[in-house]
Amino acid sequence: MNRYLLGISALLGTVATIAEQYVVLIILVAVVIVLDVISGLIRAAATGEPITSEKGTKGFWKKITLLFSMLFAFFLDLSVPYILEVVSISIPKMLLFGSIVGVYIILNESISITENILKANKHSVPKWLKKLLTGAKEKIDDMDEKEGDKK
DSSP, rough: OOHHHOOOOHHHHHHHHHHHHOOOHHHHHHHHHHHHHHHHHHHHHHHOOOOHHHHHHHHHHHHHHHOOOOOHHHHHHOOOOOOOHHTTTTOOOOOOOOHHHHHHHHHHHHHHHHHHHHHHHSSSHHHHHHHHHHHHHHHHHHHHHHHHHOO
């Protein structure tokens, strides 16, 4: 019994630590995911596109993957400094994997929301908004490619 309580306490303590550090980011990601789902349903209704369980299942697992990638990034923020300390490599204690992945998810979902809105009603948001969001995402993607070129 005490082992179970210890395990549950450790798990809840870890979740509380992550939530405290990333609460705003977690809320923003959750909101943008919900808005993307809603905007997708609105687009489907406005365009007469059928809503199928296959599409819903596929979309559900995509959203779960997004949340899992953010959780993994939070894990990296917490574990990498400790691991590097064990092997005597000094880095700042605060890493930004979680923030970078969270912002990337927000950008991707915002692009999707904008596309859904434009497909439902092409006059409801300015088209430059999609270009702005896509440009920001592409800059992040370009950074990935430049890092790959250096190797």
